[in-house]
Amino acid sequence: MNVAAVIISYVASSISAPWLIARLYGVDxxxxxxxxxxxSNLMKTVGVVPGVIGGVLDAAKGFLAVYVAGSLGLSVExxxxxxxxxxxxxxxxLFHRFDGGRANATGWGFAIAADPIAALIMFIPILAATVGTLIAKPRPTRLVPLASLLSFGVFAAVIWEQEGTTPAVVAGLTLLGLVVLRRITAGVREDLATGAPLLRVLVNRAVFDRSELQERGLVAI
Known part of the structure; x- marks a missing residue:
């Protein structure tokens, strides 16, 4: 294991492209x-094009971390x-007080580089949820976050089916765990301060990536 490469990957990914792009437009x-x-937040607050660019750059973090390490001849692990x-x-x-994004795009970029076939399959629930969200009236707001979470579970399951228990499967399960952990911990103190039941807070956050403040309409979705 090349620890230096891992640390560099973390530090480089700590640079938030969406935040920097938003600052160019005078938005924090x-x-x-x-x-x-x-x-997604950049898209809603600044515009579609900046949002897409920010999302692609976030995905590139995960992809390039794996791709560059492979190009340097480092081990699969x-x-x-x-x-x-x-x-x-x-x-x-590191540069935002350890409070960043949800890492969906970065996780998808990682998945594409780690196992393109499994990554292709993992996008099926996301595509279905996106289409459903666009055609449903009224437009559901929980479908895409749920599908995003499901996609990471699908990724790990597909690799396991293909290869059995391998480092890639462990990485896929770790990725799923990191996504869930980030959803749960992002601003959870604000939710608990409202007096909302702990179980409801955890389920809404883990499954639907929805804070209690968003549930109450105090923060935009």
Whole structure:
């Protein structure tokens, strides 16, 4: 395991492209919209094109961490660790007081680099949820976050079916765990301060990526 490469991946991924892009427009994502440092919040608060660019750059973190490590001839274990470090950097960035985005895009980028076939399959629930959200009236707001979570579970399951228990499967399960952990811990103190039941807070956060403040309409979705 090349520890230096893993650390570099984390530090590099701690740079938030959506936050930087938003600042160019005079917007602080920490205080705007859903207050998340991600492409979706950038899209809603600044615009579609900047949001797409920010999302692609976030995905590139996970992809490049694995790809560059592989290009340097590092071991598979190190490649996967670098990709996971990029996810950690996006979720708990060094330069943003360890309070970052949800790492969905970074996780998808990691998945594409780690196992393209499994990554292709993992996008099926996301595509279905996106289509359902666009055609349903009234438009559901929980479908895509649920599908995003499901996609990471699908990724790990597909690799396990293909390869059995391998480092890639362990990495896939770790990725799923990191995504859930980030959802649960992001601003959870604010939710608990409302007096809402702990179980409801945890379920809404883990499954639907929805804070209690968003449930009450105090923060944008």
């Amino acid at each position: 994502l920490r205080r705007a919209g859903s207050r998340k440092l991600g492409g 190190t490649q996967l660790a670098c990709g996971l470090a990029a996810v950690v950097g996006q979720s708990w960035p």
